Amino acid sequence: MQFVRLVVGGFAILAVIYVCVSLYSRSVRREKLEGWWDEAPQEGMTREEYIAEGMAKYESGLRKKLILLIFVIPPIVVGTIIYFIN
């Protein structure tokens, strides 16, 4: 029963962390894109287009998928602790 509680509760906590971190990461990326544009505006597109394109690239990029590690690492840590303690 305790195990079920750990899995369900742990998943809920990790889900909250995942949502927060992905919002944060997206926001940082957008800020960077804005900064890049303001430093060196490109010809042939508006600021909004440039940012939209950059965000689309981010959405399909590797960095976003790496955030999924939040669900992978804690179980590995727990498994390692179990292995070393017992």
Next chain:
Amino acid sequence: MRNFRRVIRILLFLVVGLFLHYVMPQQDVARITSTEIIRTDFGGLQRLFYAQADSGQVDGITRDLRLINTERKATYFFSLIRGGNETMVYRNEDTGWIYPPYFKFDSSDLQAEAAASISTAQPYNWVVVTHYGWRIRWASIYPNAVAIRPIVVPEGANPEDYRPFPWVNLIIFVLMIVGSLFIRAMWMQFRERTLDPLADKAGDQLDHVNADLAERRGRIRRWLDTWKSK
């Protein structure tokens, strides 16, 4: 107000510090003198400081408690200063799956290990007992032993003088600092990108309303002024 804040901050710091001191692993250099099992009926306050029944079993009103009796090197001030020998009794309970997250299920095995390293005749067999928790004598509360390991020292060195280094605590503290910095960065970003623009908008609106109000009042004032004798 500032004093009130200061008191709250100190209290928070104390509570977190005490909690960490209770939960974090500590390592004692000890000599196991015997192991025993006593029957215990837990009181209300005590219940906080004990784990539940062995994992897989049902929690009853009363149960047996495994104890490990030792003589250990007394340490003070986060193990930095070492005193003489003192007796210490550890309990040996499963922590189970939740709290504290040691995931210890092998109390029986640990008890067997402890029994195997009993040392009552010289030369003594000193071992490192990893544990968490406090010994509170007036409430019959014991620290929980998590692991026992032999001391490995270079040839000629005295195992009694061995100082275990708290690697695990170091890693946990570093992770905690990194985590709190990350949370801080996230909060700053949220404030800068989401809260401040909202506040700006609200402030803008407030300015508009105020200007509107001032203008209207101005109109009324002007109308009132027309009644004044010139």
